Structures are given as structure tokens and as C-alpha cells.
Amino acid sequence: MRIFWLLFSYEWRHFRAAKGLVLLCALLLLTGLYGIYYGTTEMERQRQHLTTLPELSRRNVEELKVKFPGPADAGDIGYYHTTYAVHHPDAWAALSLGQRDINPYYVKLRLLGLQNQLYATDNTNPMKVLSGNFDLAFVLVYLFPLLIIALSFNLLSSEREEGILTLLLAQPVSPGVVVGAKLAFRLAVVLGLAWLLSVVGMLWAQVPLDGRVLTWLGLSTLYCLFWFGVALVITALQRTSAFNAVALLGVWLLLVVLVPSLLNLGVAAAHPVPQGIELTIKQREEIHAGWDRPKTQTMNRFFALYPQWRDTATIRERFVWRWYYAFQHLGDLAVAKQAAAYANGLQQRYDLVEKLNLLSPAINAQSSLNALAGTDLPTHLKFQRSATAYHDALRAFYYPFLFRKVEFTHADYAREPTHTFTSQPELSTALRGLGKLLLSVGVVFAAGLLLLRARPINPR
Amino acid sequence: MNYILEARDLRKEYPNKLALQGLNLQIEPGEVFCLLGQNGAGKSTTINLFLGFIAPTSGAAFVNGMEVAANPLKIKEHLAYIPENVMLYPHLTGLENLALFSSLAGFKYKEAELLDYLHHAGLPAEAVRRRVGTYSKGMRQKVGIAIAVAKHAKVLLLDEPTSGLDPKASNEFSQLLTQLSAEGTAVLMATHDIFRAKEVGTRVGIMREGELVDVRPTAALNAQELEQLYLTYMHN
Numbered sequence: 001m002r003i004f005w006l007l008f009s010y011e012w013r014h015f016r017a018a019k020g021l022v023l024l025c026a027l028l029l030l031t032g033l034y035g036i037y038y039g040t041t042e043m044e045r046q047r048q049h050l051t052t053l054p055e056l057s058r059r060n061v062e063e064l065k066v067k068f069p070g071p072a073d074a075g076d077i078g079y080y081h082t083t084y085a086v087h088h089p090d091a092w093a094a095l096s097l098g099q100r101d102i103n104p105y106y107v108k109l110r111l112l113g114l115q116n117q118l119y120a121t122d123n124t125n126p127m128k129v130l131s132g133n134f135d136l137a138f139v140l141v142y143l144f145p146l147l148i149i150a151l152s153f154n155l156l157s158s159e160r161e162e163g164i165l166t167l168l169l170a171q172p173v174s175p176g177v178v179v180g181a182k183l184a185f186r187l188a189v190v191l192g193l194a195w196l197l198s199v200v201g202m203l204w205a206q207v208p209l210d211g212r213v214l215t216w217l218g219l220s221t222l223y224c225l226f227w228f229g230v231a232l233v234i235t236a237l238q239r240t241s242a243f244n245a246v247a248l249l250g251v252w253l254l255l256v257v258l259v260p261s262l263l264n265l266g267v268a269a270a271h272p273v274p275q276g277i278e279l280t281i282k283q284r285e286e287i288h289a290g291w292d293r294p295k296t297q298t299m300n301r302f303f304a305l306y307p308q309w310r311d312t313a314t315i316r317e318r319f320v321w322r323w324y325y326a327f328q329h330l331g332d333l334a335v336a337k338q339a340a341a342y343a344n345g346l347q348q349r350y351d352l353v354e355k356l357n358l359l360s361p362a363i364n365a366q367s368s369l370n371a372l373a374g375t376d377l378p379t380h381l382k383f384q385r386s387a388t389a390y391h392d393a394l395r396a397f398y399y400p401f402l403f404r405k406v407e408f409t410h411a412d413y414a415r416e417p418t419h420t421f422t423s424q425p426e427l428s429t430a431l432r433g434l435g436k437l438l439l440s441v442g443v444v445f446a447a448g449l450l451l452l453r454a455r456p457i458n459p460r
Numbered sequence: 461m462n463y464i465l466e467a468r469d470l471r472k473e474y475p476n477k478l479a480l481q482g483l484n485l486q487i488e489p490g491e492v493f494c495l496l497g498q499n500g501a502g503k504s505t506t507i508n509l510f511l512g513f514i515a516p517t518s519g520a521a522f523v524n525g526m527e528v529a530a531n532p533l534k535i536k537e538h539l540a541y542i543p544e545n546v547m548l549y550p551h552l553t554g555l556e557n558l559a560l561f562s563s564l565a566g567f568k569y570k571e572a573e574l575l576d577y578l579h580h581a582g583l584p585a586e587a588v589r590r591r592v593g594t595y596s597k598g599m600r601q602k603v604g605i606a607i608a609v610a611k612h613a614k615v616l617l618l619d620e621p622t623s624g625l626d627p628k629a630s631n632e633f634s635q636l637l638t639q640l641s642a643e644g645t646a647v648l649m650a651t652h653d654i655f656r657a658k659e660v661g662t663r664v665g666i667m668r669e670g671e672l673v674d675v676r677p678t679a680a681l682n683a684q685e686l687e688q689l690y691l692t693y694m695h696n
Binding site: 003006007010013014017162163164166167168169170171172173174456458459460 | 508511513514515532533534536537539540541543545546547548549550551552556560561563564565566604607611617
């Protein structure tokens with residue numbers, strides 16, 4: 001151990017002398033801080049936005065009270081009244097934004113057909129979406145491996161190329177201890193940075209201090225260890241620094257860019273999902289056709305679903321709200337299969353990626369961090385189901401007014417259901433990811449150690 | 461007889477080359493054995509096999525009675541090595557490099573002692589606290605000598621150690637070897653320098669194409685005879 005710590009302490013001196021590496025670490029620290037700033041700012045923006053929604057709802061009610069000063073037809077209220085299904089972020093979302101930038105974090109709802117409202121989102125700059133989120137998870141998953149590569153590509157090769165290794169290994173020093181001390185020092189630098197950024201991020205985002213703190217640290221530690229394991233394998237091949245750099249960057253490109261892209265293509269081919277636009281068009285066509293269809297036909301289809309309203313008066317008027325909402329409702333039912341197929345397809349794609357992400361620890365780490373932060377696809381799908389249930393509750397609230405011809409009074413606004421949904425972490429996914437990362441780390445380190453054993457280090 | 465260095469039928473074969481064929485060699489404590497031969501004759505291969513840097517294809521190398529392959533770390537406690545071109549950590553000073561390598565060898569010296577080793581190796585006093593990156597090859601060689609001497613090893617393995625040294629420093633190095641030899645240190649030195657071999661060696665061995673073709677005590681030959689012998693083997 002004495003030799004190990006001696007080499008470890010001299011690694012610090014070598015590191016200090018390599019100004020470029022010190023600068024790179026400083027740069028990554030700043031980048032990580034920016035990632036935390038970006039994530040917390042984005043979450044703050046979303047939270048601010050969400051806090052304005054109840055006020056918007058309240059103003060809308062005030063306007064309706066002016067527009068309909070006395071008891072009103074609930075159909076009018078349902079048509080004009082806007083309410084919101086809101087998806088509150090977990091505090092961890094600031095560290096791993098996941099899909100919160102591409103999926104809507106609130107849905108503006110009226111009593112109309114649900115499906116086109118469910119997928120109506122604010123316009124987003126596609127270039128911004130293309131570049132992805134610059135949050136802490138991005139820095140850890142995509143940029144930290146590059147730092148590890150910069151620190152480790154010449155782990156032994158530089159000393160071999162400079163001729164120092166012959167004198168070093170002429171001492172009673174095990175080559176394994178030399179490699180171990182060098183790796184351990186670099187690991188300390190990288191983990192020090194990763195943990196520092198993580199702790200700063202957690203404090204900045206004010207996350208609750210629960211088991212997720214350890215899970216996050218465990219995920220980032222194992223992910224960094226994986227890349228050090230890759231560096232060990234390449235080092236064990238005992239090639240030149242140039243070869244090592246190209247090989248490590250190749251592995252980075254493969255695991256961080258190519259495998260995820262290929263996986264994306266493969267998964268999309270394996271589980272095709274209906275296009276959202278098809279669903280929207282079909283629903284709109286169904287709803288528009290509702291205007292021309294005989295009212296009895298529409299109402300009979302509706303009563304088949306809601307027999308409790310079958311005894312209500314036959315519609316003879318040119319327009320009544322209950323008929324209008326009935327064909328809106330039937331519009332949703334017409335695309336129910338597609339909507340379910342769309343959600344199931346997304347879930348199946350996600351599940352398949354979860355099974356295959358052992359191929360790319362980068363995907364595994366990213367999805368695990370997203371799961372931990374409650375910003376992954378399953379959480380979004382849960383929110384959609386919650387919004388759907390909320391819309392059902394709105395229908396259940398308004399239909400008695402419509403079908404029993406009860407007037408809607410100002411007091412009824414307060415009885416209208418409201419919605420809230422807060423992300424919950426997908427802890428099982430995160431823990432599964434932790435296990436897979438552990439396996440990946442075991443595989444690369446075993447491969448590296450076996451290679452080192454099979455090919456003793458040649459100092460020349 | 462206890463040999464400090466011994467090679468038994470030591471053979472090293474590469475896919476396209478036979479680097480060393482059946483070397484048998486015994487070196488006693490206090491002996492200075494000089495290996496002469498052209499480039500590629502097998503001198504450095506012999507030293508690398510004793511250092512355990514490469515594994516023999518067959519046969520065995522022994523240091524202080526221990527087989528190198530079986531005791532790769534233990535044997536290095538008894539060996540000091542000076543390569544043809546001593547390379548050190550360029551951002552550390554000569555003093556710091558000596559401190560590092562001495563510590564790795566298990567010696568914890570005070571600064572005054574380290575300075576003494578560097579002084580005796582011939583490194584100018586003004587250079588000891590300068591970064592090695594600013595050193596000439598000869599100055600690095602002197603730090604390498606200081607590292608080897610400070611290790612107090614039973615065996616010195618030298619691969620063209622005076623390469624890059626000026627004549628005065630080479631001469632001082634020869635004196636140092638003579639002194640270490642008198643103290644019981646065995647030396648195995650690969651060299652092209654016939655006259656240096658004659659000057660410091662107790663025996664010389666001539667290598668050709670991986671084979672030790674002749675071994676003579678230096679006392680039995682003068683420098684010219686040794687040169688003639690060497691050239692004869694080389695031309696044959």
C-alpha cells in the first residue's frame with residue numbers, strides 16, 4: 001500500500017504539471033455548474049408557468065360570471081370554461097430534465113373531445129429540442145466520459161513513449177500497482193468533480209434528502225467506473241497513446257451516439273406506433289361528421305355507453321349542448337384504439353429500450369437518472385392517464401347538468417373537479433439501472449484485468 | 461558457488477527472430493561482466509530477461525538465486541538498472557526524481573543525502589533543483605546513475621550507460637563502477653565501448669546473433685587484443 005499511495009501522491013504532481021488537464025477539469029466544473037443552472041432555471045420557469053394556471057382559471061370563471069350573470073346552461077359553461085391538468089415536477093427534475101422539455105407539462109382542457117386537447121402542446125423551437133437539455137445529467141452522461149478519456153488515454157503509454165516506464169518498472173513495483181494508482185488518482189479527480197457537482201445540484205435544486213441521493217451518487221459513480229473500466233481495457237492492449245485516444249473516442253462514439261441511434265431505429269421498427277396526426281385527423285373527422293349525422297343515431301350510440309341518460313328527452317331542437325358533447329365524446333371513442341395503441345406503443349418502445357440498454361451504459365445511465373427524477377416516459381404516460389381521468393371527471397360533473405337540464409349557478413364553479421399530478425420517481429427502474437451498471441462495470445474491469453494478466457506490461 | 465546472476469539455457473524467440481539462443485552465464489558478486497556485440501546481438505535482450513521485462517521462451521534467469529519469472533518483484537530489490545537513455549519525469553527536478561525512485565525502491569533519504577548522491581554522480585549543483593525537462597541527455601544519465609547507486613543493489617544492469625556522457629563523466633563513471641565492484645556489487649554491462657569494457661570489466665563476453673560466442677577474463681587480454689578478438693567475431 002505504501003507504494004500505491006506514493007505513486008498516487010506523485011500522480012497529483014504530474015496532474016498539476018499538466019496544465020491542459022487542470023484547465024479541462026475546471027472547464028467541466030463550469031459546464032456542470034451551467035448544467036445545474038440550466039436545469040434549475042428551466043424547472044423554475046415551468047413551476048412559474050404552472051403557478052399562473054390557477055389564476056388563469058380563476059379569471060376565466062370571473063369572465064364567465066360576467067358573461068352569464070344568472071343561472072346558465074351548463075353546455076355554455078363547459079364550452080367556454082377552461083381548466084388545466086397540471087404536471088408538477090419533482091425537485092429532482094432540475095438535475096435530469098428528461099422528457100419534460102418535449103412533452104407538455106400541463107394540458108388545457110375544456111369539456112370538448114379529449115384527444116386533440118391531450119396532444120395540443122405549445123410550439124417548441126425544433127433546433128432547441130434537437131440539441132437536447134443541457135442539464136447535470138447530460139454533463140454526467142455525455143461529457144464526463146470525454147474527461148475520463150482525456151485523463152486516461154495515455155495512462156501508461158505516455159510513460160512508455162517517454163521511456164520512463166523502464167526505470168519505473170525496474171524498481172520493485174508491481175505494474176498492477178502502477179496502473180491501479182494511476183487509475184485511482186484519475187477516479188478520485190473525476191468522482192470528486194461528479195460528486196461535487198451532484199451535491200451542488202442537489203442543494204441548488206433543494207431536493208429532499210432521501211434514498212435517491214445515494215442512488216444518484218451510486219449511478220454517477222458506477223457510470224464513471226464503467227468508463228474507467230473501458231480505459232483499463234484499452235490500456236491493457238498496450239498500444240500507443242494515439243491508438244488509445246482513437247479507440248476510446250471510438251467506444252464513446254459507439255456507446256453514446258451510434259448504439260442509441262441504432263437502438264432508436266430498431267425499437268421504432270419493432271414497435272411502430274400510429275402517428276399522432278392520424279389520430280387527431282380521425283377524431284376531427286368523426287366530430288365534424290357528428291354535425292351531419294342524424295341526432296338519434298348519435299344519441300343511441302352515446303346512450304349505449306351511458307344508459308343512465310337514455311330516458312332523457314328526445315332531441316328535436318336544431319342544436320342542444322348534450323347532443324354536441326355526445327358527438328364530441330363519440331369522437332374520442334372513435335380513436336380510443338389508436339390512442340391506446342399510441343400510448344402502448346410508446347410504453348413498449350420504452351420497455352424494449354429498458355431491456356436492451358445494457359448495450360449502452362450511456363442510455364442506461366440517462367434513463368435511470370430520468371427515472372429517478374420522474375422525468376421519463378412512463379411518468380409522462382401516467383400524467384396523460386391522470387389527465388384523461390380528470391377529463392372523465394369533468395364529464396361526470398357536467399353530464400347531470402346537461403342531461404337533467406339543471407342550470408349551472410355561480411356556486412357550481414367551486415364544485416368543479418380540479419387536477420394536480422406530481423411526478424413520482426420510478427425507483428425500481430433506477431435501481432435496475434444501478435444493477436445493470438454494476439454488471440457493465442464488472443464486465444469491463446474483468447476484461448481489463450484478464451487482458452493485463454494475459455499480457456504482462458511491457459515497459460518498452 | 462552462489463552466483464548473483466545466472467542464466468541457464470536462456471532462450472528468447474520472437475515470431476520472426478531468434479533473439480537469444482541458449483545463454484548460459486554466471487556472474488559472481490563483485491564481478492563486472494561486459495557484454496560486447498553489434499546491435500541486435502542479444503545484449504539488451506539478456507538485460508531485459510534479467511529485469512523480467514520480457515519472458516524467456518525457454519530456460520531461466522536467476523538473480524541472487526531466485527528465478528526471475530517466479531519472483532518478478534523480489535528480484536528487483538537486488539537490481540539497479542541504467543538504460544542507454546535515462547528518461548525521467550520532466551516536470552520534476554533531478555532531486556525530486558531521485559526522491560521518487562529511491563522511495564519506490566524502499567529508501568527514504570533526507571534531502572542532504574539525496575544531494576550527496578547527485579553530487580557524486582556528477583550532476584552540477586545548480587541543476588539539482590531544475591526541472592529535468594531542461595536537462596541534457598548526459599545530465600539525465602547522471603541522475604540515472606544516482607538512482608542506481610542510491611538503491612544499494614547487489615547487481616547493476618547497465619545498457620550502454622555512458623552513452624551521452626562526456627569523456628570526463630565517463631571516466632568518473634568507470635571509477636564508480638570499480639568502487640562498487642570492490643564493495644561486492646556485480647555488474648552486467650552491455651556496451652559497444654571495447655576500451656571501457658577492458659578498463660572496468662573483469663570478464664568480457666562477445667555476443668553474435670543471440671549467442672554468447674566467447675568469454676574472456678579482461679586481465680588475459682590487452683585492449684588491442686580484445687579489439688582484434690571482437691572484430692574477428694564480427695567479421696566471421
